Structures are given as structure tokens and as C-alpha cells.
Amino acid sequence: MKHIQTLNTQILQNTVKKGGCGECQTSCQSACKTSCTVGNQTCEHQK
Amino acid sequence: MIHRYYNNGYYIVLDVNSGAVHVVDELAYEVIGLYEEHQPEEIVSRLRGRWPEGEIREVLDDVETLKSQGTLFTEDTYKDRVIDFKKRSTVVKxxxxxxxxxxxxxxxxxxxxxxxxxxxxxxxxxxxxxxxxxxxxxxxxxxxxxxxxxxxxxxxxxxxxxxxxxxxxxxxxxxxxxxxxxxxxxxxxxxxxxxxxxxxxxxxxxxxxxxxxxxxxxxxxxxxxxxxxxxxxxxxxxxxxxxxxxxxxxxxxxxxxxxxxxxxxxxxxxxxxxxxxxxxxxxxxxxxxxxxxxxxxxxxxxxxxxxxxxxxxxxxxxxxxxxxxxxxxxxxxxxxYKRLSGCGSGTEYLAVTPWGDLYPCHQFVGNEKFLMGNVFDGVTNTELRDEFKCCNVYAKEKCRNCFAKFYCSGGCAANSYNFHGSITDAYDVGCELEKKRVECAIMIKAATAGAPAAKDVVTGAPASEEAARE
Structure with missing residues (x-):
């Protein structure tokens, strides 16, 4: 597309079927401890 | 639901429910902004003075394509189908x-x-x-x-x-x-x-x-x-x-x-x-x-x-x-699931004091109202645990129409409690800053992925051919 460039290779709907295993890191354990930041966590299956 | 913004020379459209990020030129930015409230012919007649009609129609076709691919104007299908928050069983991890x-x-x-x-x-x-x-x-x-x-x-x-x-x-x-x-x-x-x-x-x-x-x-x-x-x-x-x-x-x-x-x-x-x-x-x-x-x-x-x-x-x-x-x-x-279910405080994440008491997270330690049990007897205040179980983006009125909800997952329960006396509210200053951070983070991705900037940030002049037609 000339006017639109999509950056993602993955969309959220696709994670519904296989997601939810709960093995990923708890967000507050990563660095923050005062502010919730979930979008930057890594999926355990993509490591 | 979409979120459109301009940052550091980039026009960016975030499709909230799919998480798709589109870097667009100024024409596409305008078309997408008008799309939900106007018929295609209306959009063409509105923008015809500033861009060639063929280009406008091209963008309209692109929008339709992205919509059918589930990456633009995507509906929220998660709310009722994906998680029954009350029934979900939680473990401590x-x-x-x-x-x-x-x-x-x-x-x-x-x-x-x-x-x-x-x-x-x-x-x-x-x-x-x-x-x-x-x-x-x-x-x-x-x-x-x-x-x-x-x-x-x-x-x-x-x-x-x-x-x-x-x-x-x-x-x-x-x-x-x-x-x-x-x-x-x-x-x-x-x-x-x-x-x-x-x-x-x-x-x-x-x-x-x-x-x-x-x-x-x-x-x-x-x-x-x-x-x-x-x-x-x-x-x-x-x-x-x-x-x-x-x-x-x-x-x-x-x-x-x-x-x-x-x-x-x-x-x-x-x-x-x-x-x-x-x-x-x-x-x-x-x-x-x-x-x-x-x-x-x-x-x-x-x-x-x-x-x-x-x-x-x-x-x-x-x-x-x-x-x-x-x-x-x-x-x-x-x-x-992860994005919807919050930080996990009070359910999968707990804080333990030196003498073994359990609290929903480190921020609540010392506030006796939030004592959940101890490491010897386990979680005894199950009512409080169930309250935290239901603490998620759909439980928070302020999150419902926020574009950043899948990135912060409803924010910090302790912040919310400290400012509003409830874990299902949201700390407003924190929300504004989180939204800004999400915008910046996406812009950095656009810039480092080599997406062309629509404007030169120093001079403000159009940086692309499309923008130059303005």
C-alpha cells in the first residue's frame, strides 16, 4: 500500500486461541514496582 | 476503535482491538479520521480540493482491505467471550x-x-x-x-x-x-x-x-x-x-x-x-x-x-x-489474556513481609485492610482475593474507551487506591503519562523500522511526495 505501512506481524485476535498459559513474567517483577506496564512483556512461547 | 496521532514527523494510526499499528501519510490520516462518521463519497468531496480524487479513492480501498483483514476499525470481541474474570481460577506464581x-x-x-x-x-x-x-x-x-x-x-x-x-x-x-x-x-x-x-x-x-x-x-x-x-x-x-x-x-x-x-x-x-x-x-x-x-x-x-x-x-x-x-x-x-487481566496483584502476585504476612503487592504492605493471610495458613481473606481477581480493564470505567488499555492493563491498583480509595479506579496523572509513553514507544518503532516520516521535524516541511502535494 502506497499510503499505509503496517508495522505488526502479529495481531491480538490471533493470540486468543493459544494464549493464556500464564507462564510469562508478572509485570511488576520486571523493573517498575510502581507503574503497571504490560505491553512490554515477552510471551514465553516466543523466546 | 482507533487512535490517531502525530509524533516526531510520523502520522500513526493504532487500531486498538487488534493492536495493529499503521504508519500513514497525511491523506490516509485524514481519510481514516473521517471514515467512521462519513460516507465514502462525502470523504471524497471533502478532500478533493487538497488531494487528487484517484488518490483519495485508493486510500478508501486500502482502508476497506485493512478492515476486512481485521487490522483497522476492529470490534472488541474479547469482553464477553474471552475471560470470565470471576470464574477464572488463579494460581500464585x-x-x-x-x-x-x-x-x-x-x-x-x-x-x-x-x-x-x-x-x-x-x-x-x-x-x-x-x-x-x-x-x-x-x-x-x-x-x-x-x-x-x-x-x-x-x-x-x-x-x-x-x-x-x-x-x-x-x-x-x-x-x-x-x-x-x-x-x-x-x-x-x-x-x-x-x-x-x-x-x-x-x-x-x-x-x-x-x-x-x-x-x-x-x-x-x-x-x-x-x-x-x-x-x-x-x-x-x-x-x-x-x-x-x-x-x-x-x-x-x-x-x-x-x-x-x-x-x-x-x-x-x-x-x-x-x-x-x-x-x-x-x-x-x-x-x-x-x-x-x-x-x-x-x-x-x-x-x-x-x-x-x-x-x-x-x-x-x-x-x-x-x-x-x-x-x-x-x-x-x-x-x-495477559493484557486484559491486569498486573496480577492479589492473585498471582503477592508480597510477603519479614514475618510472613501476605499482601496483594509491595505497595499495600503495612495497610492492615489489605492483609490477605500468611505463608503458614495461606490466603485466608478470599473475599479480598476475589476483589483483585475482578480488577481488570473492563471493570474500570476510565479504561473502557482508552486506547492504551491493552498496554497498561488497567494500571496500578495501588495507585488507584491511593488516589481514589478504590482499586477499580485509575490514577489520572499516571494514565496521561502512560498514554504518552505508548505513543512514543510506537513512534520509535515506526522510525527504527524505516517507515518514512511525513514531515521533517526540524523544518516542518513535507518530507514525502504525498505530503508535498498539500
Missing amino acids: ALCLHIAHDCNLACRYCFAEEGEYHGRRALMSYEVGKQALDFLIANSGNRRNLEVDFFGGEPLMNWQVVKDLVAYGREQEKIHDKNFRFTLTTNGILLNDEVQDFLNKEMSNVVLSIDGRKEVNDKMRPFRNGHGSYDLIVPKFQKLAESRDQNNYYVRGTFTRNNLDFSEDVLHLADLGFKQISVEPVVAAPEEPYALREEDVPFICEQYDKLAAEMVRRHGTDKDFNFFHFMIDLTGGPCV
């Missing part, structure tokens, strides 16, 4: 062990009140810590990866117990087929070679507390005698970061009203050679002189913009660094 309610610094903003958490000074005994690990294993169901953060106060003030608990965890993980991921948060005062070697062998992450520039750090992070800590900790942190190959650690600072120009502190840490940096807004009662105020938000947002633009400039050079709050993964990242 992460503990924040308050290994020492004592500290060798007297940081002015400390939510733990110089380590004491509104209570008495205390060190966790090996027996209590051991019981905490047993409690975690017993309540973790079939989760294999279990996280334990050694937190304080200052955990190095109880170092032998940290080492003994790691040894116990390593022994138990084999027996129960678990994988312990230990982390430690330290102010660095007691860091030495022996500690460093142990951390590098056993800790999957270490968080090193430092606020940035010497005068900023020393103002808020003094010793009890008033002297600053910067000169003592910087060389130790630099050595530790190098010994970990600049990975699996964060130098982590707090910015307050005293250093609203915190982008300078982030860059200072980067210029000291640190590659993994997190500098975060203070959470403080509004009456504190260092607390952030609503009127500070525009300036803080400018700081995020400034920092993001500088990170784009440094990308691919030896001065490149990672800023925790600008991390975003567009090739995958967390699944929708």
Missing part, C-alpha cells in the same frame, strides 16, 4: 519477598518509609522465607516458571538469608519440576565482588536504584547522615552492568517534581554507559512537595517526546540504549 524491612539509605520518596513500611524494622528469617517458597510451590498449580523478587528495604542487609533461600529454591525446583527465576532490587551500597558473582550466577534480573544526575540522585537518595549516595554506587553499578554483558538488569530511577526535566537523567545514565534504563514517575501523596501535579503533565509529556526523539537519533549507534517504558513488541508481545 510470583512473590515479592520483603527480605529486609530496613534500609541503609533514607530516600525521601520511599513508599516503604525508609524500609519500615509503617511498621517495625525487621529482617526475614530463613524459616519464614523457606515457608514462603513452600507456599509458592504448593499454590502454583501447573505453572512451571515461578518468580521470586528479593525486595526491601534493602535486601543486601539480609544477604545470608537471600543466599540460603536461593539454595533452598534450587533444591526444591528439581523435586517439584519448577523453574525459579530470582530477581533482586538493590540500592547498591553493600554491593561487592562476592555479591556480584552470586547475582550473576543466580539472578535472572537485578534492579539497581539510581535516579540519574548526581545532584538529582543525592537530593532524594541520601544516607541517614544526609550525604549523597551517587559517588559510591555509580562505579559499582557500572561494573555490575558490564559483568552481565549489559543485559538482564535495569538501572532504575524515580523522577519527582524536583527533576521534571528527567529526560536529562535518562540520558545521563545512558552516557554513564548503562544500556538498560528505567526512570519512572514518583507515586506520592498530593501534599508532598515532590509529588507530581496535574499541571506538570504537559511538561513531562514534552520530556517523553524529547527522549523518544533522542533514542531514534541514537538508534544503531554505540550510544543506543533501552528505556523500559518505551519497550513495546509489535511482532508478538503478550497475549490478549
Whole structure:
């Protein structure tokens, strides 16, 4: 597309079927401890 | 639901429910903005004076294509179908062990009140810590990866117990087929070679507390005698970061009203050679002189913009660094369940006091209303646990129409409680800053992915052929 460039290779709907295993890191354990930041966590299956 | 914004020369459209990010030119930006409220022919007649009709129709076709692919104007299909929050069973998979309610610094903003958490000074005994690990294993169901953060106060003030608990965890993980991921948060005062070697062998992450520039750090992070800590900790942190190959650690600072120009502190840490940096807004009662105020938000947002633009400039050079709050993964990242279900406090994540009491997270420790049980008897206040279970983006009115809801997952329950007296509200200043960070993080992805900027940020002149037709 000339006017639109999509950056993602993955969309959220696709994670519904296989997601939810709960093995990923708890967000507050990563660095923050005062502010919730979930979008930057890594999926355990993509490591 | 979409979110359109302009940042650092880029026109960006975020499709909220799919998480798709589109970098667009000015024409597509306008068409997408009009699309939901206007018929295609109306859009053509509105924009015909500024762009060729053929181009407008081309964009309209593109929009239709993206819509059919589920990456634009996507409906929220998760709310009713994906998770029944009340019924979902939760297991405990992460503990924040308050290994020492004592500290060798007297940081002015400390939510733990110089380590004491509104209570008495205390060190966790090996027996209590051991019981905490047993409690975690017993309540973790079939989760294999279990996280334990050694937190304080200052955990190095109880170092032998940290080492003994790691040894116990390593022994138990084999027996129960678990994988312990230990982390430690330290102010660095007691860091030495022996500690460093142990951390590098056993800790999957270490968080090193430092606020940035010497005068900023020393103002808020003094010793009890008033002297600053910067000169003592910087060389130790630099050595530790190098010994970990600049990975699996964060130098982590707090910015307050005293250093609203915190982008300078982030860059200072980067210029000291640190590659993994997190500098975060203070959470403080509004009456504190260092607390952030609503009127500070525009300036803080400018700081995020400034920092993001500088990170784009440094990308691919030896001065490149990672800023925790600008991390975003567009090739995958967390699944929708993770994004919807909040931070896990009070359910899968609990804090343990030195004497074994359980709280929903470290921020609630010391507030008796939030006592959940203890490591010997387990979670006895199941009513409170169920309240936290339902704390998610759909339970929060303010989150419902927010474009950032899948990135912050509804924000911090403790912040919400501190400002509004309820865990299902949201801390408004925090929300504004989170939204800005998400915008910046996406812009950095666009810039570093080589997407063409629509405008030159210095001159404001159109940078692309399409924009030049304006």
C-alpha cells in the first residue's frame, strides 16, 4: 500500500486461541514496582 | 476503535482491538479520521480540493482491505467471550519477598518509609522465607516458571538469608519440576565482588536504584547522615552492568517534581554507559512537595517526546540504549489474556513481609485492610482475593474507551487506591503519562523500522511526495 505501512506481524485476535498459559513474567517483577506496564512483556512461547 | 496521532514527523494510526499499528501519510490520516462518521463519497468531496480524487479513492480501498483483514476499525470481541474474570481460577506464581524491612539509605520518596513500611524494622528469617517458597510451590498449580523478587528495604542487609533461600529454591525446583527465576532490587551500597558473582550466577534480573544526575540522585537518595549516595554506587553499578554483558538488569530511577526535566537523567545514565534504563514517575501523596501535579503533565509529556526523539537519533549507534517504558513488541508481545487481566496483584502476585504476612503487592504492605493471610495458613481473606481477581480493564470505567488499555492493563491498583480509595479506579496523572509513553514507544518503532516520516521535524516541511502535494 502506497499510503499505509503496517508495522505488526502479529495481531491480538490471533493470540486468543493459544494464549493464556500464564507462564510469562508478572509485570511488576520486571523493573517498575510502581507503574503497571504490560505491553512490554515477552510471551514465553516466543523466546 | 482507533487512535490517531502525530509524533516526531510520523502520522500513526493504532487500531486498538487488534493492536495493529499503521504508519500513514497525511491523506490516509485524514481519510481514516473521517471514515467512521462519513460516507465514502462525502470523504471524497471533502478532500478533493487538497488531494487528487484517484488518490483519495485508493486510500478508501486500502482502508476497506485493512478492515476486512481485521487490522483497522476492529470490534472488541474479547469482553464477553474471552475471560470470565470471576470464574477464572488463579494460581500464585510470583512473590515479592520483603527480605529486609530496613534500609541503609533514607530516600525521601520511599513508599516503604525508609524500609519500615509503617511498621517495625525487621529482617526475614530463613524459616519464614523457606515457608514462603513452600507456599509458592504448593499454590502454583501447573505453572512451571515461578518468580521470586528479593525486595526491601534493602535486601543486601539480609544477604545470608537471600543466599540460603536461593539454595533452598534450587533444591526444591528439581523435586517439584519448577523453574525459579530470582530477581533482586538493590540500592547498591553493600554491593561487592562476592555479591556480584552470586547475582550473576543466580539472578535472572537485578534492579539497581539510581535516579540519574548526581545532584538529582543525592537530593532524594541520601544516607541517614544526609550525604549523597551517587559517588559510591555509580562505579559499582557500572561494573555490575558490564559483568552481565549489559543485559538482564535495569538501572532504575524515580523522577519527582524536583527533576521534571528527567529526560536529562535518562540520558545521563545512558552516557554513564548503562544500556538498560528505567526512570519512572514518583507515586506520592498530593501534599508532598515532590509529588507530581496535574499541571506538570504537559511538561513531562514534552520530556517523553524529547527522549523518544533522542533514542531514534541514537538508534544503531554505540550510544543506543533501552528505556523500559518505551519497550513495546509489535511482532508478538503478550497475549490478549495477559493484557486484559491486569498486573496480577492479589492473585498471582503477592508480597510477603519479614514475618510472613501476605499482601496483594509491595505497595499495600503495612495497610492492615489489605492483609490477605500468611505463608503458614495461606490466603485466608478470599473475599479480598476475589476483589483483585475482578480488577481488570473492563471493570474500570476510565479504561473502557482508552486506547492504551491493552498496554497498561488497567494500571496500578495501588495507585488507584491511593488516589481514589478504590482499586477499580485509575490514577489520572499516571494514565496521561502512560498514554504518552505508548505513543512514543510506537513512534520509535515506526522510525527504527524505516517507515518514512511525513514531515521533517526540524523544518516542518513535507518530507514525502504525498505530503508535498498539500
